Amino acid sequence: MKTLSWTSLVLFVLSLVTGVLVHVAGHVWSHQVWHNLSVVHIIFNVFFLGTYITHIVRHRKWYPLVVKKFDKISNVTLLLNITSLITILTGVALLLFADGQGTHLGLVHYIIGVTFGVFCIWHVFMRFKPFKKKRKN
Numbered sequence: 001m002k003t004l005s006w007t008s009l010v011l012f013v014l015s016l017v018t019g020v021l022v023h024v025a026g027h028v029w030s031h032q033v034w035h036n037l038s039v040v041h042i043i044f045n046v047f048f049l050g051t052y053i054t055h056i057v058r059h060r061k062w063y064p065l066v067v068k069k070f071d072k073i074s075n076v077t078l079l080l081n082i083t084s085l086i087t088i089l090t091g092v093a094l095l096l097f098a099d100g101q102g103t104h105l106g107l108v109h110y111i112i113g114v115t116f117g118v119f120c121i122w123h124v125f126m127r128f129k130p131f132k133k134k135r136k137n
Helices: 002-028 031-058 062-068 075-097 104-125
Strands: none
Touching: 002 031, 002 104, 031 075, 075 104
């Protein structure tokens, strides 16, 4: 379990860094650099998606609670799931339909991806023992 968590964390960082570099490359560097970074970003994200799906499957009991106890669900985790879904969908749409750099969908994917990154960092940060809230069972 811990290996999966560390693998997910490393792949998340690589995904976020390459995503930001793809965005920067679209403004600063050549099309070839943008293309190469995009390929690397896609490869990291295919593996990240695999670990992410495994993580969701391991926590599948949480999802029915969203409907039953909506007011007690962590807002960060809920927003993390929403932004991850939008990031994945826009990423797939870019992969299937976009023709090169500079698309509006690419910008939406970048903004939602960075937002997903913020929620992911917050989600991971709150899992470290010094920051956990004391919960009563």
